[in-house]
Amino acid sequence: MKTKSHRIAAIDIGSNTVHMVIMDLAGSGLPEHRSSLSVILKLGEVVSENGTLPSSVYDKLRHTLKRFIRRAQKDKVSHILIAATQAMRSVRRGKQIAANLSKEIGYPIHLLSAAREAELGFFGS
Numbered sequence: 001m002k003t004k005s006h007r008i009a010a011i012d013i014g015s016n017t018v019h020m021v022i023m024d025l026a027g028s029g030l031p032e033h034r035s036s037l038s039v040i041l042k043l044g045e046v047v048s049e050n051g052t053l054p055s056s057v058y059d060k061l062r063h064t065l066k067r068f069i070r071r072a073q074k075d076k077v078s079h080i081l082i083a084a085t086q087a088m089r090s091v092r093r094g095k096q097i098a099a100n101l102s103k104e105i106g107y108p109i110h111l112l113s114a115a116r117e118a119e120l121g122f123f124g125s
Contacts (some may be wrong), residue, residue: 006079011065012075013084013109015044018061020068022075037065037071043087058101065105082109086088102118 005026012019018041022034022093028091041064053061072080087112088094098109 007075008069009075009077009080011068011080011082013061013065013088015085015087016040016042018064018068020072022077030064034075034081035071036071036083037068047091052099055109058097062101062104065101069105069107081108084109084111085106100102 005024007022007024009020014117017038019036021036023031024034025031041057041060043057043061044054046053069080082105084094084098088098088109091097094112096122098111102109
């Protein structure tokens with residue numbers, strides 16, 4: 001009997017890159033990597049210099065997220081999870097920016113706490 005699998009996409013809005021991985025999950029087996037995409041935006045550097053996201057960087061981030069979502073939908077994912085880390089925590093009005101982006105792209109962006117980010121980094125190593 002074949003175990004039913006489903007495909008998920010995880011998008012990480014990090015300090016240097018926005019990264020997406022698409023994985024196939026099947027029952028209790030190990031996840032199988034399908035594809036990855038990364039774009040270097042250096043959000044952490046921009047936030048350190050400006051304290052906020054200039055509109056041009058915001059637009060690049062929105063465009064990147066929309067492109068990744070289209071790719072995930074084309075790959076027939078059943079779920080898209082988007083998480084933002086240090087750069088978005090540090091930006092002035094970061095929660096509001098994440099909420100605005102969420103509305104624009106049609107998917108929630110989860111702003112991870114520093115502790116949760118560290119925990120996920122530890123398990124991902």
